Amino acid sequence: MMLRTRATTAAAVALALGFGPAMAEPADAELVVNEELTITTKAPAAAHLDGALSEVYSGWLFREDETRAMQMDDFDNPMFVYAEQGMDAWNTAEGSEGKSCADCHGAIEESMKGVRAVMPKVNAAGALWSMEDYVNSCRTERMGAEAWKWNSDQMKNMTTAISLQSRGMPVAVQIDGPAAEFWERGKEMYYTRFGQLEMSCASCHELNAGNYIRADHLSQGQINGFPLYRLKDAAPVSIHQRFVGCVRDTRAETFGAGSQEFRELELYVASRGLGLDIEGAGVRP
Amino acid sequence: MADNVKPRVKVPSKAKAGEVVALKTLISHPMESGQRKDKDGNLIPRSIINRFTCEFNGALVIDVTLEPSISTNPYIEFDAKVDATGEFKFTWYDDDGSVYEDKKSIEVA
Numbered sequence: 230m231m232l233r234t235r236a237t238t239a240a241a242v243a244l245a246l247g248f249g250p251a252m253a254e255p256a257d258a259e260l261v262v263n264e265e266l267t268i269t270t271k272a273p274a275a276a277h278l279d280g281a282l283s284e285v286y287s288g289w290l291f292r293e294d295e296t297r298a299m300q301m302d303d304f305d306n307p308m309f310v311y312a313e314q315g316m317d318a319w320n321t322a323e324g325s326e327g328k329s330c331a332d333c334h335g336a337i338e339e340s341m342k343g344v345r346a347v348m349p350k351v352n353a354a355g356a357l358w359s360m361e362d363y364v365n366s367c368r369t370e371r372m373g374a375e376a377w378k379w380n381s382d383q384m385k386n387m388t389t390a391i392s393l394q395s396r397g398m399p400v401a402v403q404i405d406g407p408a409a410e411f412w413e414r415g416k417e418m419y420y421t422r423f424g425q426l427e428m429s430c431a432s433c434h435e436l437n438a439g440n441y442i443r444a445d446h447l448s449q450g451q452i453n454g455f456p457l458y459r460l461k462d463a464a465p466v467s468i469h470q471r472f473v474g475c476v477r478d479t480r481a482e483t484f485g486a487g488s489q490e491f492r493e494l495e496l497y498v499a500s501r502g503l504g505l506d507i508e509g510a511g512v513r514p
Numbered sequence: 515m516a517d518n519v520k521p522r523v524k525v526p527s528k529a530k531a532g533e534v535v536a537l538k539t540l541i542s543h544p545m546e547s548g549q550r551k552d553k554d555g556n557l558i559p560r561s562i563i564n565r566f567t568c569e570f571n572g573a574l575v576i577d578v579t580l581e582p583s584i585s586t587n588p589y590i591e592f593d594a595k596v597d598a599t600g601e602f603k604f605t606w607y608d609d610d611g612s613v614y615e616d617k618k619s620i621e622v623a
């Protein structure tokens with residue numbers, strides 16, 4: 230008992246002297262894409278985060294100068310290769326009905342504007358759907374085509390192309406009304422510890438945002454930049470794919486990409502980014 | 515045979531005489547190294563862009579040999595000095611014999 234008290238005191242002294250965990254503030258930078266479109270990456274936290282966070286930051290601010298620069302020019306942003314492939318798929322007829330996305334929705338620039346900002350959302354039947362669910366429902370019910378796998382290249386190309394149409398628009402997920410019950414469950418999951426390491430989302434992204442976990446600079450875990458390009462994968466990464474990675478890192482059996490648990494978590498995490506803008510297609514290490 | 519190969523270049527549309535301009539090029543290509551094996555243990559044959567050139571009004575600006583360790587979607591950025599109005603011609607050579615080309619003109623004021 231005595232020992233423990235002493236250790237705690239020592240820790241408190243160390244912290245006071247600035248020997249705490251390595252801390253690095255988010256970058257003092259502004260995200261301006263193509264020298265014309267300013268994207269909000271820092272904002273006062275939404276009311277529901279009262280007591281948890283005072284300000285919210287995009288993950289972009291936690292990255293190195295070189296990585297941040299890649300997202301500031303569409304030619305340098307590797308996501309545009311995939312977005313273009315998604316645009317091609319948008320205009321390509323597929324399935325037994327011989328229809329393309331464009332046949333019903335028209336130009337992606339018009340019809341998909343703002344869609345990413347409100348995802349995930351409660352559909353007409355009362356279920357919480359992510360963008361991937363909407364894409365697959367169109368494919369199977371209206372096009373007579375095969376559903377795409379959640380993390381398939383085709384799906385990520387398509388969600389990238391769609392997300393890009395909301396670039397620079399504020400996150401606008403609905404968390405009240407029919408969405409409230411899903412949001413509550415997502416919130417509960419955010420603060421639930423998982424895995425052998427017994428870590429919740431909040432352990433890293435709320436309590437330790439800005440600190441380093443080994444060589445990783447922990448961000449707030451915002452998802453406004455998704456789907457995004459990860460340099461280490463040399464490929465786009467979906468929101469649920471990242472969730473799988475995080476839960477796996479706690480040494481837990483993870484939920485699947487496209488599971489109900491992750492849809493609810495997606496809604497809650499998206500709502501933590503209220504005030505930030507959709508980045509369309511981010512770039513992260 | 516590589517799928518979805520598409521060259522892209524970014525060249526300023528205008529420059530001053532004698533100005534050094536930055537040229538950015540990117541080609542979507544899997545750049546299969548020839549070292550990897552598939553699920554059954556068979557070697558996946560090498561399929562890369564092995565050469566890239568840029569010419570300005572017929573004069574060679576850069577000639578690059580690319581090797582198998584270069585990653586997917588090779589991005590090459592370099593500078594060129596422009597003295598007169600003209601056209602940049604970019605050429606990528608694929609292992610399978612395909613040649614991809616793109617051209618961009620620049621106006622010297």
